[in-house]
Amino acid sequence: MGSCLIAGAMTLALASPGFTLSWTHSVEKITWRESWAITGTGLRLAEAAVKGSGAGMEPGDGAVLRNGWWVWVPDLPELAELHLAASGATGAGWRLCDSAGTCHEIGAAPGRALRLAPCGATE
Template sequence: MSICLMVGASLLALSDRSFTLDWQHSVEKTRWRESWQVTADGLHLTEAAVKGSGAGMEPGEGAHLQGGWWVWAPDLDPLPNLSLATSGATGAGWHLCSGEICHDIPETGATVVLRPCTEEEWRKGSGP
């Protein structure tokens, strides 16, 4: 498996097998951050963090306060894809970083799906 993601219909090369995704909660206007690994089994959530708490954003089991963030390691199986639903109420989309390279994924009004790309998609998207 190549180290890349399909973001909607666009191919996004990653600098390594991990990435972070962060955004602002639509109601509480507080930051949320997740760390993900691209594995042979799909996308594995390795860490979650929230900068506060409130409606729909309670820290998870085992959370500890670190630099103003509630941080924990969710115990979840890998996902084949990750759907990013838009509410139109956050004022922005998502911020995705892998290594030192970051990308903004804008709110489009439609669900954006992240998934590992296939070898064929990688070859097609990376040129001859």
């Protein structure tokens, strides 16, 4: 079953309601990865992982080391939308991939925060 996500001015068709966001921390140069699910009412963070630790990159409560990644399930409420900073300081943007392995780079240029929301969500 496919799904749809608004990413800034783009509409992305996804292979499933799940997607992964990954990026490199602008100071520590450490990779961070989050798995998200599009629900009927918003976005739910299902899992987070960091490839090390450093300033602002500490693994969350209950994290376990798995294949070189600190992995945990954050205890956070569902969000109606997600805003991603677009600082341009990392040399790349956010990498958004669906379950079929189709990936998009978003937010690479410095500018306003990038809004992610399920299709049909109002701003």
